[in-house]
Amino acid sequence: xxxxxxxxxxxxxxxxxxxxxxxxxxxxxxxxxxxxxxxxxxxxxxxxxxxxxxxxxxxxxxxxxxxxxxxxxxxxxxxxxxxxxxxxxxxxxxxxxxxxxxxxxxxxxxxxxxxxxxxxxxxxxxxxxxxxxxxxxxxxxxxxxxxxxxxxxxxxxxxxxxxxxxxxxxxxxxxxxxxxxxxxxxxxxxxxxxxxxxxxxxxxxxxxxxx
Amino acid sequence: xxxxxxxxxxxxxxxxxxxxxxxxxxxxxxxxxxxxxxxxxxxxxxxxxxxxxxxxxxxxxxxxxxxxxxxxxxxxxxxxxxxxxxxxxxxxxxxxxxxxxxxxxxxxxxxxxxxxxxxxxxxxxxxxxxxxxxxxxxxxxxxxxxxxxxxxxxxxxxxxxxxxxxxxxxxxxxxxxxxxxxxxxxxxxxxxxxxxxxxxxxxxxxxxxxx
Amino acid sequence: xxxxxxxxxxxxxxxxxxxxxxxxxxxxxxxxxxxxxxxxxxxxxxxxxxxxxxxxxxxxxxxxxxxxxxxxxxxxxxxxxxxxxxxxxxxxxxxxxxxxxxxxxxxxxxxxxxxxxxxxxxxxxxxxxxxxxxxxxxxxxxxxxxxxxxxxxxxxxxxxxxxxxxxxxxxxxxxxxxxxxxxxxxxxxxxxxxxxxxxxxxxxxxxxxxx
Amino acid sequence: xxxxxxxxxxxxxxxxxxxxxxxxxxxxxxxxxxxxxxxxxxxxxxxxxxxxxxxxxxxxxxxxxxxxxxxxxxxxxxxxxxxxxxxxxxxxxxxxxxxxxxxxxxxxxxxxxxxxxxxxxxxxxxxxxxxxxxxxxxxxxxxxxxxxxxxxxxxxxxxxxxxxxxxxxxxxxxxxxxxxxxxxxxxxxxxxxxxxxxxxxxxxxxxxxxx
DNA sequence: GTGTAATCGAGACGGTACGTCTCGTCTTCTG
DNA sequence: CAGAAGACGAGACGTACCGTCTCGATTACAC
Numbered sequence: 040x041x042x043x044x045x046x047x048x049x050x051x052x053x054x055x056x057x058x059x060x061x062x063x064x065x066x067x068x069x070x071x072x073x074x075x076x077x078x079x080x081x082x083x084x085x086x087x088x089x090x091x092x093x094x095x096x097x098x099x100x101x102x103x104x105x106x107x108x109x110x111x112x113x114x115x116x117x118x119x120x121x122x123x124x125x126x127x128x129x130x131x132x133x134x135x136x137x138x139x140x141x142x143x144x145x146x147x148x149x150x151x152x153x154x155x156x157x158x159x160x161x162x163x164x165x166x167x168x169x170x171x172x173x174x175x176x177x178x179x180x181x182x183x184x185x186x187x188x189x190x191x192x193x194x195x196x197x198x199x200x201x202x203x204x205x206x207x208x209x210x211x212x213x214x215x216x217x218x219x220x221x222x223x224x225x226x227x228x229x230x231x232x233x234x235x236x237x238x239x240x241x242x243x244x245x246x247x248x249x250x
Numbered sequence: 251x252x253x254x255x256x257x258x259x260x261x262x263x264x265x266x267x268x269x270x271x272x273x274x275x276x277x278x279x280x281x282x283x284x285x286x287x288x289x290x291x292x293x294x295x296x297x298x299x300x301x302x303x304x305x306x307x308x309x310x311x312x313x314x315x316x317x318x319x320x321x322x323x324x325x326x327x328x329x330x331x332x333x334x335x336x337x338x339x340x341x342x343x344x345x346x347x348x349x350x351x352x353x354x355x356x357x358x359x360x361x362x363x364x365x366x367x368x369x370x371x372x373x374x375x376x377x378x379x380x381x382x383x384x385x386x387x388x389x390x391x392x393x394x395x396x397x398x399x400x401x402x403x404x405x406x407x408x409x410x411x412x413x414x415x416x417x418x419x420x421x422x423x424x425x426x427x428x429x430x431x432x433x434x435x436x437x438x439x440x441x442x443x444x445x446x447x448x449x450x451x452x453x454x455x456x457x458x459x460x461x
Numbered sequence: 462x463x464x465x466x467x468x469x470x471x472x473x474x475x476x477x478x479x480x481x482x483x484x485x486x487x488x489x490x491x492x493x494x495x496x497x498x499x500x501x502x503x504x505x506x507x508x509x510x511x512x513x514x515x516x517x518x519x520x521x522x523x524x525x526x527x528x529x530x531x532x533x534x535x536x537x538x539x540x541x542x543x544x545x546x547x548x549x550x551x552x553x554x555x556x557x558x559x560x561x562x563x564x565x566x567x568x569x570x571x572x573x574x575x576x577x578x579x580x581x582x583x584x585x586x587x588x589x590x591x592x593x594x595x596x597x598x599x600x601x602x603x604x605x606x607x608x609x610x611x612x613x614x615x616x617x618x619x620x621x622x623x624x625x626x627x628x629x630x631x632x633x634x635x636x637x638x639x640x641x642x643x644x645x646x647x648x649x650x651x652x653x654x655x656x657x658x659x660x661x662x663x664x665x666x667x668x669x670x671x672x
Numbered sequence: 673x674x675x676x677x678x679x680x681x682x683x684x685x686x687x688x689x690x691x692x693x694x695x696x697x698x699x700x701x702x703x704x705x706x707x708x709x710x711x712x713x714x715x716x717x718x719x720x721x722x723x724x725x726x727x728x729x730x731x732x733x734x735x736x737x738x739x740x741x742x743x744x745x746x747x748x749x750x751x752x753x754x755x756x757x758x759x760x761x762x763x764x765x766x767x768x769x770x771x772x773x774x775x776x777x778x779x780x781x782x783x784x785x786x787x788x789x790x791x792x793x794x795x796x797x798x799x800x801x802x803x804x805x806x807x808x809x810x811x812x813x814x815x816x817x818x819x820x821x822x823x824x825x826x827x828x829x830x831x832x833x834x835x836x837x838x839x840x841x842x843x844x845x846x847x848x849x850x851x852x853x854x855x856x857x858x859x860x861x862x863x864x865x866x867x868x869x870x871x872x873x874x875x876x877x878x879x880x881x882x883x
Numbered sequence: 884g885t886g887t888a889a890t891c892g893a894g895a896c897g898g899t900a901c902g903t904c905t906c907g908t909c910t911t912c913t914g
Numbered sequence: 915c916a917g918a919a920g921a922c923g924a925g926a927c928g929t930a931c932c933g934t935c936t937c938g939a940t941t942a943c944a945c
Binding site: 090 | 906
């Protein structure tokens with residue numbers, strides 16, 4: 040979804056810094072109202088309730104205005120997600136890798152169960168199954184930054200001698216955090232903070248260096 | 251999705267045993283054609299392509315005939331999945347728990363990448379995000395039987411002294427197999443048989459009993 | 462509606478005289494139940510309510526049974542009408558032509574307003590607009606016999622010197638009785654016995670001022 | 673059919689006078705195309721052929737566009753009729769009542785046999801039998817204006833001494849013109865201009881033999 | 884009696900049209 | 915001249931009947 044990337048990319052530099060664009064600048068108030076409305080509707084009634092007409096009506100905006108700035112419903116949702124989700128939780132520098140990942144796992148569960156991001160992510164992943172651009176954007180803008188943070192933590196852990204060297208970071212993340220996504224999407228087991236901690240523990244007792 | 255359960259339930263006893271129903275009996279050929287068409291369409295173009303009209307057209311069947319036997323598109327897809335997917339892979343009795351789960355994990359990846367079940371599952375999980383009946387049916391008919399098989403293996407492993415007692419089976423499954431679903435749905439990392447094996451290994455080195 | 466004519470033709474000779482056919486004979490009870498149900502439904506909810514499925518359900522009969530004996534819904538309705546409608550009202554031999562036609566007109570209004578024949582006729586005329594066979598059957602079986610009766614009365618009236626010779630019988634009927642059909646179908650004026658009498662009077666007397 | 677009345681009511685003032693509505697205005701070209709298509713189809717194949725889908729297809733318009741402006745198929749047909757039918761034939765001021773009604777009767781027959789209005793009216797009357805709103809609209813928009821014109825003529829005739837006072841105008845119309853509708857709908861006798869004239873003559877003169 | 888053949892109920896089936904819904908584009912008028 | 919209002923083409927939705935077609939179960943005449 041190259042178009043989407045462009046769209047969301049130029050949202051921050053809204054005229055102040057960027058090269059002067061001709062014509063009327065985007066109305067930031069309306070822009071925000073759309074994201075707000077889309078997010079609200081998805082939370083209330085799931086993906087199905089967040090029709091373009093409903094978003095436009097709730098935001099007090101015309102449909103065309105939405106299509107002007109986003110190529111699809113998924114793009115709106117993704118941007119809404121980024122706006123609502125926490126910034127990358129900041130982890131104490133001196134925490135052990137295990138503690139750090141635990142903090143991230145717990146933060147993720149909190150995000151899933153007590154913020155709008157949970158339902159939003161479910162909708163986005165659903166959309167991603169049939170729309171490759173959504174999938175790509177989801178990976179690029181949501182997943183990768185968070186995975187990179189964990190990779191850094193793990194590398195630090197290896198350097199500090201907390202972990203075995205040769206750890207497959209991607210696999211570790213897929214276990215420690217991926218299993219939480221799995222529960223979010225399939226709903227076969229409850230999503231609790233305790234479960235998040237146990238998930239990390241399970242991985243650790245496998246990858247931790249042993250005397 | 252109780253209605254769905256009923257439907258799929260009485261499909262096996264196709265008249266031989268069951269109480270004689272009056273009227274023209276269900277046409278098994280058409281019934282099968284619908285499942286075939288629905289599966290094909292989902293594989294070709296994802297969930298979006300498998301509209302009821304398209305399924306009916308491709309199967310050479312009227313829409314009403316589909317609605318006679320399935321309550322929703324998701325129900326058709328699920329039954330199509332069950333038809334296409336392998337029976338539960340049978341595991342040698344004398345295999346260790348680790349070997350057994352490895353076999354299951356590898357079989358799962360194969361199912362995902364080289365059979366129609368992969369795309370079908372992606373479509374179904376997508377639908378499940380907004381349709382609770384689909385989610386329920388998916389858990390009841392697909393997920394639970396497979397998870398139960400792993401639980402049995404793990405229990406046997408504990409009994410044989412291969413595993414620590416007190417293992418959280420649900421969590422182990424979420425890691426060993428759930429991470430594969432996670433990759434299927436997010437597509438951030440490749441799904442290979444080697445990865446499946448490493449996934450099991452990662453878990454084991456955590457739960458394996460140590461001298 | 463040749464098929465219809467055949468069907469309705471062999472309803473009277475129900476086995477007594479006709480060549481003995483092998484197999485199970487027509488079930489006269491069901492036959493009657495269908496006519497009853499069809500008529501009832503048309504009266505209750507108009508033509509629209511008398512669907513074949515509704516008739517079959519109400520008569521406790523399968524759809525096929527109806528199609529066995531009648532080619533169309535209109536055919537059922539027409540036969541239902543003939544069954545319910547009065548036999549041709551008998552007119553005293555010694556009545557004047559005017560009195561005789563008056564009696565017929567009043568009988569017609571009564572038929573329209575206080576028997577099921579009114580709604581049934583409305584339904585049939587409606588169907589006749591798009592189905593020529595219905596129109597033909599309606600004319601042959603319903604209209605013509607009644608018009609012939611009036612023609613006879615008028616001829617007798619001419620013979621007796623009550624009427625001018627050279628009277629256009631068809632036109633007279635279209636006025637004296639046709640205006641009542643017109644009111645039945647358009648509903649712009651009430652259908653009363655008094656109106657029926659005045660209708661006949663108008664034909665007889667004209668509106669011209671006379672010296 | 674109040675909704676219908678509204679629709680057809682605001683069709684004349686097409687934006688010039690009426691309160692300025694926001695948004696894209698009704699597309700008059702498409703509006704007309706729908707009426708044209710509906711009329712054509714009814715003439716070609718009767719009411720049955722003029723399905724909403726067929727009208728939409730022939731007019732090159734989406735179904736929803738039709739539903740935007742008309743509540744039912746009957747409403748489309750009625751408006752199509754009004755568009756195609758002649759304006760009320762204008763009658764010379766100095767004509768006698770008899771001549772005036774004759775002119776109207778002949779014009780009516782011409783309308784029936786040589787314009788699309790005949791088949792359209794047959795379809796509409798058919799629909800009116802089961803849909804009261806159609807019946808009402810048909811009376812209000814088609815029948816009443818034409819009947820009122822005759823009433824005026826008859827009153828003038830009475831004032832001029834051409835007719836007996838105490839003439840039942842409604843009944844006269846039902847005879848002079850209603851009998852023509854009767855022939856249109858039942859088709860038992862031909863509809864000719866000569867018959868129209870004789871119909872008026874019959875009302876004027878009566879059939880009674882006079883001393 | 885026992886065939887045997889037509890009839891019946893029930894209802895599945897391919898169709899066709901219904902009226903509704905949402906999408907994404909377009910057109911016009913307003914601020 | 916950007917934006918709201920909303921008309922529009924497209925096309926899927928799920929429902930309702932149509933008329934046809936299988937079934938298995940009933941009759942009732944003919945042998």
